Amino acid sequence: MAEIVILLAIRKIGIALGKAAEDQASVQFGRYGTQLLELQGSMGRVGRELRIMHDVLCQMDIRSRNNQVYEGWLEEVQKVAYVMEDMVDEYLYLVGREHDIGCCFFLKKGFKKPRSLLSLNKIASKVKEIEKDLSHLSDTKNRWVPTISNGNASNSNYIVKRSQDLANISRSLDEEDLVGVDKNREKLEQWLAGDDLECSVISLLGMGGLGKTALAANVYKKEREKFQCHAWVSISQTYSREVILRNITKELFKDNVSVLSSTLDMDIISLEETLKKYLEQRKYLIILDDVWDPEAFHDLSRMFTHNDRAVD
Template structure:
């Protein structure tokens, strides 16, 4: 979920720095052009830092989620992302403040302008401090989290098990447990009901935590009986072809104990031949 939190913060900063908001800010704080540019530059650097962190998180091995040091560091990053979102909200409010005054502009100008400037200066300092905090967190990761990651890396069994556990949890979810997936679910069901599925791959793409596996599992449970054979297989970041073949065979031969017992001693070539012969039918 950390990836989503960071992504939303990046998106909000980019909106604040987009042309429309930037032009309005230039009008609102025309006399303080240097300070405004410095604030916007700082926000841009924070967005860039968060973007790199987001990309790194998307690429990091799942085993990093199993150590306390990494989790603590990630929690601090999420706090920074939340704080940055709040400051961007305040910035957008200040930028649009005079614009919302309307017909009372000249009556309230003397009151609103100093308050806006005071808030602007305070906001600029807070954003600057947030940038320093983010840089400090990056340095902490290089000093401490890296040491943990460079330690015992023989955790492939954990990675495989964790991936399978997540997939199995998704399979256990009922239809009423899923929210906001109706359109994508209908689309998947339509594709599966098409006539061009003799050899087809359907890919679900998106950030971690969006519910892709849960959606796929839900559609799989509803549509699997329409096919002559079906198998649910979870493939982690580290896997072996033999292991995957055994899972597929276990799924498609689950009602045939004789064949399942005979595959126990098979090597990968025999497993491939067994599965091939079954699929040819």
């Protein structure tokens, strides 16, 4: 959960430092140029520190889980991320309170109206405190929190598990939690609604933490009923082709118990042929989430038959 809280704070900082907010801030607080630049600089440093913390959390040794010291440290990081998120909301509300591209624009994208409006100086002071708190937490981690164990099997397994956990959390995010994704969401919806009858592959590429799974899940929930059948499966860093095929089968045949039962004893070749025959008669949507290596897609793509109904 802490990783998601941190990511939301990072995304809000990104919008606060984006061109639209920056231009509006320059108009609103032009006479306070020095203070504004200092605040924006502090937000940028906090954002970078949170990004590094997020990356570290995703690689922490599995032995650190359920460790009282680690959990206590993680709780403090989460608290600071929450406070930073509140300060960004305060800043954006303050920047845009008299203009449509400010308050209303940002609040519609998941920002909550602050409980009490702070001044620019108070926000800047609070962000400075957050910057110091993060620096202190980094020092505390180095002194007391168990270090990452590089290269061992338990660490690799933990990374895979955390990746799957984060993907599951991302899929459950509400629409108001998605910030700054409207254009990409509209583009995905247009592609899925296209009249192209060829089997299409849509790839969402980017480093971890950008919100690819959350975006895909949001579109998937809205668009899946337009297809005759649909499935969502996670691949992860290490995967079994047979397990993935069986998971797709469970998704596609979850409402047909007799057909699903008949696939239980099938070998992988028979299973693949059954899926191909089923899909070639239908317009389908298959989401392969958390793909670490393009070879994983190529390994599974033989099943995705090309017909005049398919969208993949």
